[in-house]
Amino acid sequence: MENNTMKAAEKLLEVKDLKVSFYTPVGEVKAVDGISYDLKEHEVMGIVGESGSGKSVEAYSIIGLLQSPGKVIGGSIVFDGENVLEYDEEKMRQFRGNKVSMIFQNPMTCLNPVYTVGNQLMEALTCHNREIGRKEAWDRAVEMLKLVGINNAEKRMAQYPHEFSGGMRQRAMIAMALICSPKLLIADEPTTALDVTIQAQILELMKDIQKKTGMAIIFITHNLGVVAEICDRVSVMYAGQIVEQGSVQDIFYSPAHPYTRGLLRSMPRVDELEHERLIPIEGTPVDLLNPPAGCAFGPRCENCMKICLAHRPPLLDVGEDRHVSACWLHVKEMKEAQQE
Amino acid sequence: MAGYILKRILVAFLTLLLIMTITFFLMNAVPGSPFLTEKSTPEMIARANAKYGLDKPLIVQLFNYIKNYLRGDMGTSLKMQEGTAVTKIIFQEGKFALSFKLGVCAVIVAVLIGVPLGCLAAYNRGRWVDSVLRVVTTLGVAVPSFVLCAVLLIFLGVRLQWVPVFSGSLDTWKAYVAPVIGLSFYPMCYVAKLTRTSMLDAIHQDYIRTARAKGLKTRFIIFKHALRNSMIPVITYLGPMTAGIVTGGFVVEQTFQIPGLGKYFISSILNRDYPIIMATTVVLAALVIIMNLVVDIAYKLVDPRISLTKGDR
Numbered sequence: 001m002e003n004n005t006m007k008a009a010e011k012l013l014e015v016k017d018l019k020v021s022f023y024t025p026v027g028e029v030k031a032v033d034g035i036s037y038d039l040k041e042h043e044v045m046g047i048v049g050e051s052g053s054g055k056s057v058e059a060y061s062i063i064g065l066l067q068s069p070g071k072v073i074g075g076s077i078v079f080d081g082e083n084v085l086e087y088d089e090e091k092m093r094q095f096r097g098n099k100v101s102m103i104f105q106n107p108m109t110c111l112n113p114v115y116t117v118g119n120q121l122m123e124a125l126t127c128h129n130r131e132i133g134r135k136e137a138w139d140r141a142v143e144m145l146k147l148v149g150i151n152n153a154e155k156r157m158a159q160y161p162h163e164f165s166g167g168m169r170q171r172a173m174i175a176m177a178l179i180c181s182p183k184l185l186i187a188d189e190p191t192t193a194l195d196v197t198i199q200a201q202i203l204e205l206m207k208d209i210q211k212k213t214g215m216a217i218i219f220i221t222h223n224l225g226v227v228a229e230i231c232d233r234v235s236v237m238y239a240g241q242i243v244e245q246g247s248v249q250d251i252f253y254s255p256a257h258p259y260t261r262g263l264l265r266s267m268p269r270v271d272e273l274e275h276e277r278l279i280p281i282e283g284t285p286v287d288l289l290n291p292p293a294g295c296a297f298g299p300r301c302e303n304c305m306k307i308c309l310a311h312r313p314p315l316l317d318v319g320e321d322r323h324v325s326a327c328w329l330h331v332k333e334m335k336e337a338q339q340e
Numbered sequence: 341m342a343g344y345i346l347k348r349i350l351v352a353f354l355t356l357l358l359i360m361t362i363t364f365f366l367m368n369a370v371p372g373s374p375f376l377t378e379k380s381t382p383e384m385i386a387r388a389n390a391k392y393g394l395d396k397p398l399i400v401q402l403f404n405y406i407k408n409y410l411r412g413d414m415g416t417s418l419k420m421q422e423g424t425a426v427t428k429i430i431f432q433e434g435k436f437a438l439s440f441k442l443g444v445c446a447v448i449v450a451v452l453i454g455v456p457l458g459c460l461a462a463y464n465r466g467r468w469v470d471s472v473l474r475v476v477t478t479l480g481v482a483v484p485s486f487v488l489c490a491v492l493l494i495f496l497g498v499r500l501q502w503v504p505v506f507s508g509s510l511d512t513w514k515a516y517v518a519p520v521i522g523l524s525f526y527p528m529c530y531v532a533k534l535t536r537t538s539m540l541d542a543i544h545q546d547y548i549r550t551a552r553a554k555g556l557k558t559r560f561i562i563f564k565h566a567l568r569n570s571m572i573p574v575i576t577y578l579g580p581m582t583a584g585i586v587t588g589g590f591v592v593e594q595t596f597q598i599p600g601l602g603k604y605f606i607s608s609i610l611n612r613d614y615p616i617i618m619a620t621t622v623v624l625a626a627l628v629i630i631m632n633l634v635v636d637i638a639y640k641l642v643d644p645r646i647s648l649t650k651g652d653r
Contacts, residue, residue: 065552097555104553109546114568114643124554160644176554 012183012216013039013062018075020054020061020240029288031057031070033240036315038322041183044210044217046227046248048263049237050285055220058237059186062218063100064092080183098128101177105189107169111161117172118157121145125179144175147212149205167198171205178209184216191226203229224267228252233322236260239286239296242315246323256318256325259297295328303329344649345633352629357406359625360618364402367609367617374418374612392418394614405618414622415615420608426619430601436623438509439593439600443586445516446524447578454528455574458535459562465540473532480529489522489595507596522592527581531574538570545569571642579635583627587620 020032032054039045047055060066062077062084077084079099087095104110112120121141126132132140138157145153148171161169170190177185187206191199207230210217219231227234227248234251236244236259244257255261262281269276283300292298298308305328313326316334375388389395393404408415414426421429430436461473496518497505507515542548543566551561593603601620608616639646 063553065549093555093557095555096553102553104546104550106546110550112547112551112565112569113645115565123556127554127556127560162645173550176550 010041011038012041012043012080014076014078015058015062016076016078018058018061018077019073020057020066020070021073023069023071024289027289030240030291031288032061033291034075035235035237035240035242036075037235037242037245039184039216039218041216042210042214043233044219044231046219046221046231046234047237048221048224048227048234050222052285052288053237054240055237056188057240059102059188059218059220063096063102063186065096065102094128097124097177097182098180099182100184100186101180101182102186102188103170103173103177103190106193107166107173108193110173111164111169113161116158116160117145117164118159121157121172121176121179124176128180140179141175144179145172147178147209148172148175150175166194167201170194170198170202174202174205174209178213178215181213182215184218186218186220188220189222190219192221192223199226206230224252224263236263239288239291241296241326243297243327244325245315246319246325247321250319250321250323254319254323256323256330257297257327258301258303258329260325295326305329305332341648348633348636352626352633355629356622356625360406360409360622361402363618363621364405365398367612367614368398370612372612374614388418409622414619417613417616419611419613420604420616426615429604429616430619430623434509435599435601435604436587438598439602440586441510442516442519442523442592442598442600443582443589445520446527446585447582449520449524450527450531450581451578453524454531455535455567457528457532459539459567461532461536462539462543462566463558463562470536473536477529477532480525481533485522485526485589485591486595488525489518489592492518492522493595505596507598509599519592519596519598522595523585523589527577527585530577530581534573534577535570538573539566542566542570568642572639575635575638575642579631580628583624583631587624587627 015038016036017034018032018036019030019034022029022031035054035058037045047058049055057066057070060070061072062079064084064087066072072085075085079095084092084095111117118138118141121144122134122137125137125140142153142157145156150156150168150171156164161172164172174190190206191202194202203226206217210230217230219227221227231248233247234245235242236251236257238259244251244255244260246256250256251260252264255264259281262279265279266281268278281300282302286292286296286299292309294310295301295304295308295313298304301308307328311328313328313331315324315326316330317323318325318330373385373389373394375385386395393401396404405415412427414430416422417424417426417429457473457477461470461477464470493505496503503514503517504512507519510516510519539562543562547569548561548565551565556565587601587605590602590606592598593600594606601623604616605620605624608620636648640648
């Protein structure tokens with residue numbers, strides 16, 4: 001299967017114990033609190049979690065777009081063998097958009113309203129390749145617009161963003177992100193602001209382009225359906241930590257962490273014959289200013305034990321193919337298995 | 341576009357008529373007469389009034405004004421340069437040209453320094469550069485121009501002797517220095533403040549994040565992506581300001597003894613030289629109207645989303 005080719009592939013991105021904090025007047029907010037994962041070339045990784053779980057912050061720190069007062073305070077991000085966090089400003093600039101590019105949530109506001117789409121596409125190319133001539137840049141931009149399925153590309157180049165529909169703008173954003181042929185695309189909820197039919201089109205397009213170009217994608221979303229559609233692997237984030245990570249099959253068919261199980265239970269299913277009641281996850285998201293001492297999910301967890309409230313659970317292998325989960329239940333199960 | 345401009349010209353014409361009417365009644369509401377001096381007798385005043393048509397009913401006088409203006413005749417001076425045609429005084433004797441030259445220099449200085457200062461402050465928001473600029477621009481907006489002009493005169497002209505004390509008719513470039521600073525300091529500070537505010541708004545927009553994600557240089561992002569989006573308030577201010585400045589700053593012209601239009605305008609009011617009051621007002625109003633048109637066209641150039649006419653989309 002696909003997985004076999006993936007195992008042979010090189011590690012493209014290696015995030016180790018990344019910590020990002022926001023220093024606000026009321027105290028330190030640990031938006032990302034020690035997460036680690038690998039991404040291989042050509043792999044599509046989904047990052048899911050609720051609002052404020054740190055999924056976007058984590059992605060922004062890869063590409064160096066963290067807004068003040070956010071700061072990376074620990075860990076490393078190794079891309080293609082180089083630690084991105086050690087880059088100086090100029091090196092980071094050359095890295096952004098060239099090796100890693102990003103698309104965002106709201107295509108309506110992400111394009112500059114006063115420049116033509118063509119102009120904005122071309123500058124994404126020329127700012128990394130000074131030798132490229134105008135004609136060549138123009139041709140490449142037209143080619144990219146055609147790739148993302150925009151008809152009349154030549155004419156569209158001279159138009160302004162307000163003459164594009166929402167879906168078309170997101171297509172143009174994708175074209176812009178891909179114009180330098182990056183090895184990794186970070187998509188920060190690229191379909192959230194679009195209506196459902198357009199969502200499906202954009203997802204289809206991204207899948208298609210991923211197959212054609214073979215780039216890796218980090219897909220940030222809170223929509224599990226989208227994850228199932230496009231991703232190879234999934235990281236589930238909660239309160240700035242990865243609580244479970246595994247292949248799409250593992251996450252959907254044998255979820256190990258109570259939070260992941262809760263998420264899946266709260267999602268309606270189309271294939272169910274009878275209408276079943278959706279079961280919500282009780283409680284409220286963590287206050288990151290005062291995170292609990294133990295497992296962040298502990299206070300909301302139906303299986304919560306004493307140890308959960310006192311100590312943070314380690315990430316443990318719970319299955320094959322790098323399926324890991326951080327829950328004291330696994331430790332308990334392992335001990336029981338050993339005793340037997 | 342041509343239709344639009346034509347419509348604007350028509351509206352401008354009506355506006356000028358309205359302004360003339362209002363000015364006419366206002367200047368006639370001011371007590372006194374151009375011919376009233378210590379020595380003048382009622383008979384002399386009546387004779388002079390009859391000579392210049394000031395004895396006719398106000399409404400007839402107004403119609404005469406309008407009729408003459410339509411023919412391009414702005415009347416003759418009643419008192420200040422008795423008997424000389426007003427058009428000659430304003431346009432041929434270099435009064436307007438003098439104020440215009442000075443004003444254009446001041447506007448250029450205000451924009452070329454004010455806009456980058458605003459960008460600098462916005463880019464360094466909260467740091468010392470921003471704080472220093474905030475103090476300077478607030479001072480610039482708050483200090484009355486006669487204080488600034490007096491300070492310039494004393495330091496640059498008298499103490500350091502870098503520039504002439506009397507700028508006169510601006511024969512050397514040195515003569516420009518002090519009046520241009522005096523005239524441009526307020527608009528420069530105001531432009532800097534406006535630029536800073538709208539720039540701060542612009543650099544937090546999503547498209548700036550996109551530009552950064554593309555790997556553009558910060559300088560490029562500020563001056564290409566953020567600046568153009570933050571120019572609308574500045575342009576709005578620049579229009580009427582330009583009209584005001586090129587017709588002469590009275591205080592600056594008075595302080596540096598420049599025989600420009602601004603100074604002449606004030607004396608004409610003090611002397612109740614009606615045709616000159618009317619002419620200078622009309623010239624100023626026409627300039628404001630032209631600048632407003634220029635501003636509207638500039639909006640369209642800066643932001644393609646703005647449509648000048650209703651149907652134009």
